[in-house]
Amino acid sequence: MxxxxxxxxxxxxxxxxxxxxxxxxxxxxxxxxxxxxxxxxELLSRPEIYDQQVIYIEGEIVxxxxxxxxxxxxxxxDKDGLMIGIWTSHAVxxxxxxxxxxxxxxxxxxxxxxxxxxCPLHGGDTDIHLNEVxxxxxxxxxxxxxxxxxxxxxxxxxxxxxLLLWLVNYRLQKKTNND
Amino acid sequence: MxxxxxxxxxxxxxxxxxxxxxxxxxxxxxxxAAVILKEFNTAxxxxxxxxxxxxxGLLFRLLFQPERDASWLHGLCVTALxxxxxxxxxxxxxxxxxxxxxxxxxxxxxxxxxxxxxLSIIQQMDHLPLSxxxxxxxxxxxxxxxxxxxxxxxxxxxxxxxxxxxxxGKEDRLIPSVKETGKAIWMISFIYLxxxxxxxxxxxxxxxxSSFWSLFHGVxxxxxxxxxxxxAPQSINTLYYHFPLFEAVCMLFFILGSMNFGLHFxxxxxxxxxxxxxxxxxSFLATLFFCLLLLSLGLVRSGNYSxxxxxxxKGFFILLSGHxxxxxxxxxxTQFLNQWGDLSLLAVMLAMVLGGASGSTAGGLKGIxxxxxxxxxxxxxxxxxxxxxxxxxxxxxxxxxRIIEEKLVKSALIIILLFVLMHLxxxxxxxxxxxxxxxxxxxxxxxxxxxxxxxxxxxxSMPNSLKVVYIxxxxxxxLEFTSIFVFLFFVFRSIFQLKR
Numbered sequence: 001m002x003x004x005x006x007x008x009x010x011x012x013x014x015x016x017x018x019x020x021x022x023x024x025x026x027x028x029x030x031x032x033x034x035x036x037x038x039x040x041x042e043l044l045s046r047p048e049i050y051d052q053q054v055i056y057i058e059g060e061i062v063x064x065x066x067x068x069x070x071x072x073x074x075x076x077x078d079k080d081g082l083m084i085g086i087w088t089s090h091a092v093x094x095x096x097x098x099x100x101x102x103x104x105x106x107x108x109x110x111x112x113x114x115x116x117x118x119c120p121l122h123g124g125d126t127d128i129h130l131n132e133v134x135x136x137x138x139x140x141x142x143x144x145x146x147x148x149x150x151x152x153x154x155x156x157x158x159x160x161x162x163l164l165l166w167l168v169n170y171r172l173q174k175k176t177n178n179d
Numbered sequence: 180m181x182x183x184x185x186x187x188x189x190x191x192x193x194x195x196x197x198x199x200x201x202x203x204x205x206x207x208x209x210x211x212a213a214v215i216l217k218e219f220n221t222a223x224x225x226x227x228x229x230x231x232x233x234x235x236g237l238l239f240r241l242l243f244q245p246e247r248d249a250s251w252l253h254g255l256c257v258t259a260l261x262x263x264x265x266x267x268x269x270x271x272x273x274x275x276x277x278x279x280x281x282x283x284x285x286x287x288x289x290x291x292x293x294x295x296x297x298l299s300i301i302q303q304m305d306h307l308p309l310s311x312x313x314x315x316x317x318x319x320x321x322x323x324x325x326x327x328x329x330x331x332x333x334x335x336x337x338x339x340x341x342x343x344x345x346x347x348g349k350e351d352r353l354i355p356s357v358k359e360t361g362k363a364i365w366m367i368s369f370i371y372l373x374x375x376x377x378x379x380x381x382x383x384x385x386x387x388x389s390s391f392w393s394l395f396h397g398v399x400x401x402x403x404x405x406x407x408x409x410x411a412p413q414s415i416n417t418l419y420y421h422f423p424l425f426e427a428v429c430m431l432f433f434i435l436g437s438m439n440f441g442l443h444f445x446x447x448x449x450x451x452x453x454x455x456x457x458x459x460x461x462s463f464l465a466t467l468f469f470c471l472l473l474l475s476l477g478l479v480r481s482g483n484y485s486x487x488x489x490x491x492x493k494g495f496f497i498l499l500s501g502h503x504x505x506x507x508x509x510x511x512x513t514q515f516l517n518q519w520g521d522l523s524l525l526a527v528m529l530a531m532v533l534g535g536a537s538g539s540t541a542g543g544l545k546g547i548x549x550x551x552x553x554x555x556x557x558x559x560x561x562x563x564x565x566x567x568x569x570x571x572x573x574x575x576x577x578x579x580x581r582i583i584e585e586k587l588v589k590s591a592l593i594i595i596l597l598f599v600l601m602h603l604x605x606x607x608x609x610x611x612x613x614x615x616x617x618x619x620x621x622x623x624x625x626x627x628x629x630x631x632x633x634x635x636x637x638x639x640s641m642p643n644s645l646k647v648v649y650i651x652x653x654x655x656x657x658l659e660f661t662s663i664f665v666f667l668f669f670v671f672r673s674i675f676q677l678k679r
Contacts, residue, residue: 044513062305063413066387066421073387073421075413077305082511083415102218102308117518124489125421126511147223151275155223158230165237172241 037110040082044126047117054131057084058110060139062100065093074099076109086113087122088130098139108137188673189243191256196239198261198330199268203232205321205329206269213310221276221308228272235268252665258327259658259666265326266290266654269318276311278302280639283646290650292318293326294657295540297409297506297631298649300639304414309395312412316399319408320372322657323436323540324364331361367443368405375401375432379425386422400425404432407541409506409631416508423492429507430499437463437503437535441578458575459536459546466549467502470530474498477522494523497632502530504542506631515634516618524634528621531630532602542629542656544598548591550575555588597660601627601652608648609636627652 037058043050059076062083066073072093077083077100100106113128121129206229213222249257266289273285284300291298292315301307301315321329376397383393399412413419417426435443438460445453454460474494484490493509500507515524534543558573565571573583605623610616614636622636626649637649655663 041513044511045517047517063419064388064392068387075415075419077414081303081414083305083413083419085415085418085421100305102306118483118489118493120486122421123423123492124484124486125418125492125509126514127421145220147220151223151227155226155230158227158234162230162234162237165234165241169237169241 037078039080040078040084041080043084043115044082050115051117053115054112055115055128056110056112056134057128058108059083060100060108061096061098061106064099065096067093076111085125085127086111086130087119087127092130092133095133095136098141100139103142103144105139105142107139110134110136186246187253187669190245190247190249190253191260191669192239192243193245194249194253194257195260195264196236196241196243198236198257198327199232199264200236200240201330202261202265202321202326203229203236205317206232206272208317209272209310209314212313213308216309218308218310221272221310224272224275225310225314227275228269231271232265232268235264252669255662255665256669258662261326261330262293262654262658266293266650269293272311272314273301276308278304278307278311281643283643284639287646287650288315289318290653291631292408292410293322294629294653295319295323295406295408295504295542296626296629296653296657297403298626298633298637298653299410300637300641300646302639313395313399315410316402316408316412319406319410320368320402323406323408324368328361328364331357363444364440367440367447371405371432371435372401375405375428378428382422382425382428383420386420386425396420400429401432403507404429404505405436405540407433407436407503407505407535407539407629409500409508411507415511417496418509418511423488426492426496426509429505430496433500433503433505433507436505437539437541439536439538441538442536445578453578456576458550458577462546462550462553463502463536466533466546467499467530470498470502470526470533471495473526473529474523477520477524477526480522481518481520483518483520498527498530501527501630501632502533502535504531504534504628504630506625508632512633512635512637515621515632521617524617524621527632528624531624531628531632532598534628534630542627544595544628547575547577548595551583551588551591552595554583558583594659598627598656601655601660605648605652608645612642612645622649623652627656629653629656 036056038050038055040057040059043055043057057076057078059078061074062077063075067090071087072090073085073087074093074096075083075085096107098104098106110133111128111130112132112134113130115128116122117126118124119127119129206225209225210222210229213219213225266286269292270282270285270289273279273288274282278301279285279288280300280302287298287300290296297319304312376394379397379401380390380393383396384390386393388396396412399410400417402408403410409416411417411419417429420426439457442453442457442459475490478484478490478494484493496507496509499505515527519527532543533549534545535541537545537547554573554575558571562571574580575583602620602624605627606616606620609619609622614622618634618636621632621634624630625632626637636645
């Protein structure tokens with residue numbers, strides 16, 4: 001009886017170690033650049049150079065399009081994984097095919113626009129007012145990866161262990177109540 | 180001092196098992212959500228999380244039958260151990276999702292969510308499965324009310340109940356019965372959940388989101404605000420919405436969330452005037468005003484946000500977010516160091532240190548301790564203006580008038596001192612890893628006070644040692660030291676006894 005906690009811990013540790021090997025690393029690649037773009041990190045780090053200047057930036061459209069009366073917001077995520085809001089007209093966002101989210105690679109855009117460290121039009125937001133979409137690669141849904149069979153076996157094993165334990169617990173509690 | 184026996188460990192393990200067992204059922208929410216949204220891989224990941232916690236809880240319950248009544252020692256140890264083990268197991272589905280570089284990173288996010296801190300080192304956040312994203316916010320909601328509070332509703336009356344609840348920083352009994360207190364806390368939160376989600380849904384639609392996305396963002400942002408958690412569904416946090424009204428509603432709910440649950444209960448069911456009498460509200464308003472003054476001076480000096488709208492949406496929002504220990508952001512992390520200037524940063528750091536109210540979802544020093552600290556200073560000064568033999572009494576109003584006793588002041592001062600030491604310790608750890616003093620202190624305060632604002636240090640690429648320090652800071656800050664210190668003493672004393 002004394003060794004049961006130790007054995008249980010050892011079993012759980014072994015089990016978790018097995019699970020560790022099942023984790024994929026999620027990564028996304030960017031298409032080849034058409035021309036050199038400034039990164040969002042660069043824009044934020046050196047506002048004295050870029051503030052209120054026309055810049056060129058590339059990235060994937062992520063999130064939803066936020067349509068307002070006088071325009072619309074969309075967001076570009078660059079290769080460093082940083083995201084920035086782009087203010088534009090309704091006509092531009094109407095051309096978007098895919099908005100990036102789980103399972104969907106959003107359209108990839110190269111745009112020129114005016115960068116604002118503190119936008120006077122939008123209550124101090126850090127944003128870009130779009131001038132022109134220079135190029136546009138249409139996104140696509142990502143292939144769905146099936147559940148790994150090893151993961152499924154592990155899960156069944158764990159489920160059966162849980163069920164067994166619950167039954168033992170149920171019977172013990174019933175016995176205690178009867179006593 | 181009484182020696183620690185195997186029976187003590189059995190009591191601690193048993194009740195920890197009970198808490199973990201009940202907590203495990205919350206992991207069924209993302210499983211169901213993932214199945215509905217056809218995110219089957221995520222459903223499997225969360226099933227692992229649910230079953231692991233379920234089995235661990237049952238094993239502890241079965242193998243360790245308590246042979247004595249739970250004491251304060253056991254209650255505090257149960258709280259510390261439950262939070263630690265819950266973090267380790269909840270990190271499992273995170274890690275399996277592939278959105279974290281290591282298990283340590285997954286633990287960091289789990290601890291950050293549970294403690295309602297809001298710092299995150301998740302990868303590809305804008306491509307997260309919706310069920311995983313939703314769960315991150317639900318976790319802050321659960322952590323905000325307290326994971327012991329969940330178990331408390333189901334625990335037998337003679338169990339570890341109130342002792343563990345105190346260890347979790349919720350010592351105000353709203354109702355004499357501990358079980359009913361737990362229920363009342365959840366009732367208050369669920370009523371606000373309904374109101375808040377509806378409000379965010381309407382404003383989300385006005386901001387340009389579709390009905391579905393408005394609902395998703397509404398639920399997430401309500402939980403983030405009310406729990407003073409600070410997470411958001413997208414990587415640029417609240418800046419994503421570009422909508423002042425949305426930010427205003429966030430502010431409303433993180434102010435409400437940073438108020439004592441007892442005060443909500445009092446206002447709803449007893450006396451509405453309590454809102455204007457409570458010392459924590461007065462203390463919060465005074466410190467907020469002082470910090471706002473510093474911040475405005477700092478931002479004006481740095482030449483940023485000259486428009487009142489910008490000053491409000493960026494300066495005041497961040498300050499309030501810091502003071503309520505929420506951590507939602509309407510600027511980029513790097514802008515703190517590049518644009519804000521030292522005085523503004525100092526104001527935000529001060530606000531983060533002070534935090535919200537006791538018995539709320541907020542972290543930090545807490546309003547009641549700030550009030551006690553300043554009241555006791557004033558009391559010492561006042562004494563010189565009275566005859567030596569005069570008996571002076573100082574009172575504070577917190578659910579009725581309370582006399583300030585020396586014991587109360589001493590305990591508040593000890594906690595304040597421990598918080599200061601923890602923040603300094605975290606700052607030293609940051610500097611050892613090559614970061615400057617200001618950013619190191621900022622990030623350390625943010626982790627320790629469970630805020631979640633970041634000036635850029637918190638990234639997946641930061642050193643592992645620093646991640647461990649911040650995890651410890653979040654844990655210590657959320658449970659306010661006592662239960663963790665008691666647990667560590669319990670462990671070391673057991674080891675020492677074994678050696679002897």
